[in-house]
Amino acid sequence: MSRSAVLCSMPATGHVGPLSVVAGELVRRGWRVRMLTGAGYEAPVRASGAEFVALPAEADTLDSIGAGERTRGLATINHGVEQAFVAPAAPAGQALEQMLADEPADVVLHDMTFLGVQTLFSRPRDQRPATVLCGIGPAGFSSVDTAPYGLGLVPWRRTVPNRLRNRLLYRTSRVVLRPVHRSLDRFLADVGAPGLDGAFFMDVLDRSDLLAQFTVPEFEYARSDAPAGLRFYGPMVPPAAEVADVATPAWFDDLDPHLPLVHVTQGTVANTDFTEVVGPTVEALADLDVQVAVTTGGRPTSALDDLGPLPANVFVASYLPYDELLARTDVLVTNGGYGGLHHAMRHGVPIVIAGDSEDKVETSTRVQHAGVGINLRTGRPTPAAVGRAVRAVLDDGAYARRAHEVGVAIARSSGVVGLVDDVEALVQESSYPPLTKES
Incomplete structure (x- = not known):
C-alpha cells in the first residue's frame, strides 16, 4: 500500500516554494503527491516530482491581489484577509474535496492561508485525512503572552503587565476586526465547519493535527499556552x-x-x-x-x-x-x-x-x-x-x-526531513483506518 498526500497552497511564490520542498521530500520517500495551487506555478510543482492540480480561477487570485495597491494596518486584516484568503476559500475547498473524492489521501498539508481546508473539519476526525498546517509566515495563534496578530507589537518583558495589555487588545480587536471575523464565520457556517465561537480569527489555524512552523523558536514569540501540536522545523530549504x-x-x-x-x-x-x-x-x-x-x-x-x-x-x-x-x-x-x-x-x-x-x-x-x-x-x-x-x-x-x-x-533544525518524519509518524499512529486505495 502506498501513501498518498495532497498539498494545498495559495498562489504566491512565498507559499508555493516551501510546500514544493515538502512535496519533493515526500516524493523521494515513495509517496504519491498531488499539489493544488495556482495555474502559474505548474513548473515548480512538477519540478518537485508532484502532480499538479490547478485551483479554479475564482480561487487563483492572490498574485493579482498582491500586485495591486497594498493595504496597511487594520485595513490589511479586515479587507486584505477577507479579499485575499476568505473569498477564495469556498472554491478552493470545493476543489480539495473533489480531489479527495476522486482519490482519497492519508494526509492533507496546507499553507496557513489556505482556508479551503476548513471544509475537512465539517466531518468527524475518523472520517477525514490527517491534516498538517505549514507555517510559511509568522505564527498567529492567540496567546496570553502575545498581542493579536497583525498589530505588530512585541511582547513586553514583564509578564503581568504584558498579559493585561494583551487581554485588553484581544477584546478590542474583536470589535475593530469584526468584518473579517464575520466573513470567516459565514464561510465556516456555509461549509458546516465549527465556527469561531468568539475566538480570534487566526485561531482557526490550530484545528490541524500538526502545526508545522517553518522557523526556529529563536525567531518566534514564546507562548506558554501554545497549541499542543505546534512544532518548529526551520525553513524549508531545497537540496x-x-x-x-x-x-x-x-x-x-x-x-x-x-x-x-x-x-x-x-x-x-x-x-x-x-x-x-x-x-x-x-x-x-x-x-x-x-x-x-x-x-x-x-x-x-x-x-x-x-x-x-x-x-x-x-x-x-x-x-x-x-x-x-x-x-x-x-x-x-x-x-x-x-x-x-x-x-x-x-x-x-x-x-x-x-x-x-x-x-x-x-x-x-x-x-x-x-x-x-x-x-x-x-x-x-x-x-x-x-x-x-x-x-x-x-x-x-x-x-x-x-x-x-x-x-x-x-x-x-530538522528541516524538511524532520517534518516528513513526523508526517509519516502522524499517519502511522492515527487511530482511523488508512484512507488510501490499495496500490
Whole structure:
C-alpha cells in the first residue's frame, strides 16, 4: 500500500516554494503527491516530482491581489484577509474535496492561508485525512503572552503587565476586526465547519493535527499556552542540487573584500515601486565607504531607472547567486519577506527591515524581538533613517552575533526531513483506518 498526500497552497511564490520542498521530500520517500495551487506555478510543482492540480480561477487570485495597491494596518486584516484568503476559500475547498473524492489521501498539508481546508473539519476526525498546517509566515495563534496578530507589537518583558495589555487588545480587536471575523464565520457556517465561537480569527489555524512552523523558536514569540501540536522545523530549504543556477554578474568579482557589502531587496512581490526601500537605501549609502548590491527580484534592472542615476558604489542585478552573495554580505536591507529573512539568518547576516504591509508588520517585529536587526517601523523609510540603521548595525556587533546564533539554530533544525518524519509518524499512529486505495 502506498501513501498518498495532497498539498494545498495559495498562489504566491512565498507559499508555493516551501510546500514544493515538502512535496519533493515526500516524493523521494515513495509517496504519491498531488499539489493544488495556482495555474502559474505548474513548473515548480512538477519540478518537485508532484502532480499538479490547478485551483479554479475564482480561487487563483492572490498574485493579482498582491500586485495591486497594498493595504496597511487594520485595513490589511479586515479587507486584505477577507479579499485575499476568505473569498477564495469556498472554491478552493470545493476543489480539495473533489480531489479527495476522486482519490482519497492519508494526509492533507496546507499553507496557513489556505482556508479551503476548513471544509475537512465539517466531518468527524475518523472520517477525514490527517491534516498538517505549514507555517510559511509568522505564527498567529492567540496567546496570553502575545498581542493579536497583525498589530505588530512585541511582547513586553514583564509578564503581568504584558498579559493585561494583551487581554485588553484581544477584546478590542474583536470589535475593530469584526468584518473579517464575520466573513470567516459565514464561510465556516456555509461549509458546516465549527465556527469561531468568539475566538480570534487566526485561531482557526490550530484545528490541524500538526502545526508545522517553518522557523526556529529563536525567531518566534514564546507562548506558554501554545497549541499542543505546534512544532518548529526551520525553513524549508531545497537540496543543493535543486537550487536554481543563477548567473553571477561580471561585477561580482570586482567587489572590494575590504569594504562592507550591504544588500538591499524588495523581494519578488512588493517590488513594483522601488522608491519604497531600494531608493532610500541607495541614497542613504551613496557617500559611505560601503558597497551596495541591489536585486530587483526578477524584474528587469531598467525598473530602477525611475530612481535616476545610481551612485558609483551601487551594483545591480535582477537575481544573484544568493548563498554566494549572503556569504559576503554584512547587512541586509529588506521589506521583510519571511523566506528571505531566514535565508539571511542562515548566513548570520543582520537585518534592517522596513515593512508594514501584508504579514510584514509581523516579520518586522520578529526581527526586533529576536535582536537580529533594526525595525524601521515603516514601509517607506527616509534615507536618514536607513543610513542611521545601517551604520548602527555595522558599528554594533551584537546584531551580527545574534543573527549568527539564530543561524546556528536553523542549521540544527530538522528541516524538511524532520517534518516528513513526523508526517509519516502522524499517519502511522492515527487511530482511523488508512484512507488510501490499495496500490
